[in-house]
Amino acid sequence: MATNTLPRTGQISARRTTVFMKLLMALSGALFVFYVLLHMYGNLKIFAGVEAFDEYAYHLRTILTPILPFGGFLWLFRALLVVALVAHAWSAFYLWSKAQGARKTRYVAKQAAKRTLKTKWMRWGGVALLLFLVWHLLQFTILKFNVGPDAVGDSPGKLVISSFQVWWVVLIYLLALVALGLHLYHGVWSATQTLGWAGGVRSRRNAKATATVIALVTSIGFALPPLAILFGFVKGN
Amino acid sequence: MNLTLKIWRQAGPRAQGEMVTYPVTDISEDMSFLEMLDVLNEQLNARGEEPIAFDSDCREGICGMCGLMISGQAHGPEVTTTCQLHMRSFKDGDEITVEPWRADAFPVIKDLVVDRSSFDRIIQAGGFISANTGSAPEAHSVPVPKPKADRSFMAAACIGCGACVAACPNASGMLFMGAKITHLGELPQGQPERDARVVSMVSTHDHEGFGGCTNVGACADACPKEIPLDVINQLNKDLRRALMHGE
Numbered sequence: 001m002a003t004n005t006l007p008r009t010g011q012i013s014a015r016r017t018t019v020f021m022k023l024l025m026a027l028s029g030a031l032f033v034f035y036v037l038l039h040m041y042g043n044l045k046i047f048a049g050v051e052a053f054d055e056y057a058y059h060l061r062t063i064l065t066p067i068l069p070f071g072g073f074l075w076l077f078r079a080l081l082v083v084a085l086v087a088h089a090w091s092a093f094y095l096w097s098k099a100q101g102a103r104k105t106r107y108v109a110k111q112a113a114k115r116t117l118k119t120k121w122m123r124w125g126g127v128a129l130l131l132f133l134v135w136h137l138l139q140f141t142i143l144k145f146n147v148g149p150d151a152v153g154d155s156p157g158k159l160v161i162s163s164f165q166v167w168w169v170v171l172i173y174l175l176a177l178v179a180l181g182l183h184l185y186h187g188v189w190s191a192t193q194t195l196g197w198a199g200g201v202r203s204r205r206n207a208k209a210t211a212t213v214i215a216l217v218t219s220i221g222f223a224l225p226p227l228a229i230l231f232g233f234v235k236g237n
Numbered sequence: 238m239n240l241t242l243k244i245w246r247q248a249g250p251r252a253q254g255e256m257v258t259y260p261v262t263d264i265s266e267d268m269s270f271l272e273m274l275d276v277l278n279e280q281l282n283a284r285g286e287e288p289i290a291f292d293s294d295c296r297e298g299i300c301g302m303c304g305l306m307i308s309g310q311a312h313g314p315e316v317t318t319t320c321q322l323h324m325r326s327f328k329d330g331d332e333i334t335v336e337p338w339r340a341d342a343f344p345v346i347k348d349l350v351v352d353r354s355s356f357d358r359i360i361q362a363g364g365f366i367s368a369n370t371g372s373a374p375e376a377h378s379v380p381v382p383k384p385k386a387d388r389s390f391m392a393a394a395c396i397g398c399g400a401c402v403a404a405c406p407n408a409s410g411m412l413f414m415g416a417k418i419t420h421l422g423e424l425p426q427g428q429p430e431r432d433a434r435v436v437s438m439v440s441t442h443d444h445e446g447f448g449g450c451t452n453v454g455a456c457a458d459a460c461p462k463e464i465p466l467d468v469i470n471q472l473n474k475d476l477r478r479a480l481m482h483g484e
C-alpha cells in the first residue's frame with residue numbers, strides 16, 4: 001500500500017511523549033527507592049529497644065533545626081514524597097490507559113503468560129500498594145490507632161510493638177512486602193532502562209543484580225521487625 | 238500431518254470478524270506455514286469459498302510483510318518470520334489459532350491482513366538522514382568506528398514486520414523505533430538530526446495510537462531479527478538528551 005499521511009495535531013515536544021512519562025515514573029520511583037531503604041533502616045532500630053526507636057523518631061524531627069522549625073525537615077520531605085507519589089501514579093495511569101486504548105480487540109489465544117503477568121503485577125500490585133499505603137499511614141502516622149493489647153501512650157516504639165503482636169496485622173504487612181518486593185524488582189530494573197543506563201550486556205546484568213538486591217534487602221529488612229515482635233523476640237518493656 | 242486451524246475471518250475493515258475452524262489434512266512438515274495456508278486456500282477455492290487473505294511478499298524472511306499471530310505467539314514458536322516457519326515446528330493433531338496483529342494502530346483490512354502504514358509515518362517523521370544527492374563524497378572521508386558500524390548494522394536488520402507491537406502487552410512500537418534510532422544514531426551521518434529525530438518519531442508513534450513502553454521485553458523475544466531490548470534503552474537516552482537540549 002502506498003504511504004498516506006495522517007496529520008499530526010498539537011505541538012511536538014519531548015515533554016509530550018510517552019517516553020517523558022516513563023522518565024517521570026523512573027525519577028519519582030527513584031526517590032521512593034531511596035526513601036524505603038531509609039525507612040527500612042530506621043525500622044530496624046526497634047531491635048535496639050523502644051527507647052532507641054523513640055529517640056530515632058524524635059531525631060527525625062530535629063534534622064536541620066534550628067534553621068528549620070521542629071519537624072520542618074520531615075514535613076518538607078513528606079511534601080516531596082506526595083509530589084513524587086502523584087507523579088508516579090499519574091504517569092502509571094496515563095500509560096495504563098494508553099495501553100488499554102492501543103489494543104481494543106484482544107487476542108483469542110492468550111500470549112505466553114509470563115510477560116503479560118509482569119505488567120499486571122506492576123499495575124495491580126501498584127494499586128494494592130497504594131491501598132496499603134493509606135492503611136499504613138492511618139495506622140502509624142495520621143490516626144496512630146492501636147489494635148494491639150498494650151497501652152502505648154505516645155511512644156511510637158510501643159505502638160509498633162503492640163500492633164505487630166496481632167497476627168493479621170503482620171499478615172497484611174507481609175503481603176504488602178511481597179507486592180513491594182516485586183514492584184521494586186521490576187521497577188528498579190525498568191528505571192535503569194528508562195534512564196538509558198542499561199545499554200550493554202554488562203550494565204544490563206548489573207541493573208538486574210541491583211534490582212534483585214534492592215528488592216530483597218528492602219522486603220526482608222521490613223519483614224524482620226514485625227516477625228520478631230510476633231514471635232516474641234522483641235518485647236515492649 | 239493433520240491439523241485443526243482456527244482462523245480469524247473478517248470480510249472488510251469495518252466488518253464484524255470471527256474465528257472459523259478449518260481442518261487440514263496431509264500437510265508435509267517441510268512446508269512453510271504460508272504454504273500450508275496456500276494448501277488450505279486451494280481447498281477453499283475448489284469448494285467455491287472465499288480464500289483466506291494474508292500478507293506475504295519475499296517469503297525468505299527479509300521483507301517483513303508476513304506477520305501472523307500463531308497460537309498467541311508472534312510469528313509462531315520459532316525465532317523467525319512466519320514465511321520461514323516450517324510445519325515441523327508443530328505436531329500432528331495440533332490445534333493452531335491464527336490471528337492478525339492486534340493493535341489499534343494496525344487496523345485489520347481483511348482476515349489476517351493489517352494496515353501497517355503507521356510504521357511508514359513514523360519513518361517519515363524521522364527515520365532518515367538529510368544529505369545532498371548527486372555528489373557522493375568519498376566513502377572513507379568519514380571514519381566510522383567498527384563497533385559502532387556493527388551495532389548500527391545490527392539495528393538496521395529490522396524488517397518492520399510489527400511483531401514487536403503485536404507481542405507487546407501495551408501494543409507499543411518502541412522496539413521498531415529504537416532499532417531505527419540506533420541504526421542512524423550510531424553513525425556520524427545520523428548526528429545532525431539526532432535530537433529532532435527521536436522527538437519527532439516518538440511523537441508520531443504516540444499520535445498513531447501505539448501504547449507506551451513499560452520495559453516488559455516481550456518485543457525482543459518476538460522479534461524475528463533478534464533486535465535486542467537495549468535499542469529502547471538507546472531511544473530513552475536520546476529522548477532524555479533531546480529534552481535537556483530543549484527539544
Ligand code: SF4
Nearest residue numbers: 395396398399401460
Ligand atoms: S524490531 Fe523486530 S519485531 Fe519489530 S518490526 Fe523490526 S524486525 Fe519486526
Ligand code: FES
Nearest residue numbers: 294296301303320
Ligand atoms: S514474506 Fe517477506 S518476510 Fe515473510
